[in-house]
Amino acid sequence: MAIKIPKPPLPGVRRKPQPPGTDQQDGRPPVKEQAREATAQIVGWVDERSSASSFLRGFLFRKVPKGTNWFYTLGSATMFAFLSQAVTGIFLAMYYDPSATRAYDSIQHINNDVWLGSFVRGMHHWGASVMIVLVFLHMGRTFFFGAYKYPRELNWVVGVVLLVLTLAMGLTGYLLPFDQRSFWATVVAVNINGTGPFIGPYLADFLRGGPEFGATTISRFYALHMLLIPLLIAALIGIHIYLVTKLGTTAPPWLKAKLPEPTEREQV
Amino acid sequence: MNAREKEEYLREYQVLKSQGKPFFPYAVLKDSTMACIVLAVIIGMSIILGAGELANRADPTTVTYTPRPDWYFYFLFELLRVIKPPSLVVLATVGIPTLALVLLLLLPFYDRNPERRPERRPIATTFAVAIIAIMAYLTYEGAHAGAPDQIDLKVPATAKAGETVANQSGCGACHKFGEAGNPGPGPDLTHIGSKLPSQAIARTLRNPTAPMPSFAGLPPKKFDALVQFLSSLR
8 A cells, every 4th residue: 555645854944034124123033033043053063063963864864665565564563562561661660579579469569559550561461472473573574575685694693682582581571470370480491491501500590590499580580681681682673773774674575676778889 | 695696686776775765754654653553452452451360479389380481482382292202301492492593593694595585485485484384383282282280181072071070170199191190099090991891980980999089979960071081091
């Protein structure tokens, strides 16, 4: 389906010269004009010191090959799901208590007492599933469109690391309600990590915070879930988007460019 | 991809890109629409399905709880259930997932085919579809798998109701049913149907030898289903 949209508005403050004699008696331009002038000056001040406008122009007005369809929105949709998780997660962190004795009570408190608490917890809970579905769909699109091929190999690698980190978010977050289900599933998951060769036992000890599943385990998972992994994800999303901007969005693979006809050699 | 193919791709891409439309507002509009749909789905799920059920408080002293992961780990969970021999368990827990991850990570380095259309990359497309099918199948099986301590034997569909009754009645606490159940104090019931006729099974259920409790108190429908299930075990 084609959506008719007017041409993009190009940035730049356009100032029409005023005809002479329209100035007010005191020689100053009208207030509206002054406000516009001040805004332009502030924007100009920031721009002079950051070159933000040339970056934004490059980012926003870069060309995207024609034929890009709704499948191309899956990546940004995944990022949006991540942002939703971040926002709901911040609100949950205001009430959540990452200790073995009080975690379960704080979840019940969020569910039963906090205004919109169970709604926000539901958004965080289901948002995780939505994000995982979107990650896999985005990966499927990239695979079937051959978008991981030259010159975008590095971005595929970054994407796979993001997939693993997203699954790690699911794993670390699953423990936090600290009910029977999450507790025993996490015990099993950590023990599975422990069966790995070489680093397996060390990784399991690191996750548990010791040889046994104990009181420190939950705070450890909490720190991983809300500090380490999200920061890594945010940083890698930045790299992912930088590379997309740098290399350009892939064209659909069935699209063939009409190359300009080579000029015929002149016959003499 | 050799240098010529790389150059060809870049040249063609440059032309396609120059014929395209600016990211803002064309792509941004689609992306924003999709973001609204995502948010609507998340909010809708939260409202309709609730905050996700909370089980009982975590209790490290329980030994009977059967752990289950979240649905997106069902494929790994089921892989662990499918691979039974103890010597191969490490293959299911670490071996196969690690191998799959390394293959996924290095995909652009061993798939050197310059072709991008899926229908012209038959090997890649076939593998991908097969892997998606396997993961979907494992997820489906993982979702429907009972706990490992539940009786799960090959019985005719008519006897399935009785199998549920046997699980609910806790027969596995004293009897073995194939892989499930405890080896004692009661006898192994995996092939009881070929040892006792159904009348004898019903009689034993009503008037068992101590310490087995009598099941005469079951509702007649459930009792009959249980007898039918046990006599089908051959």
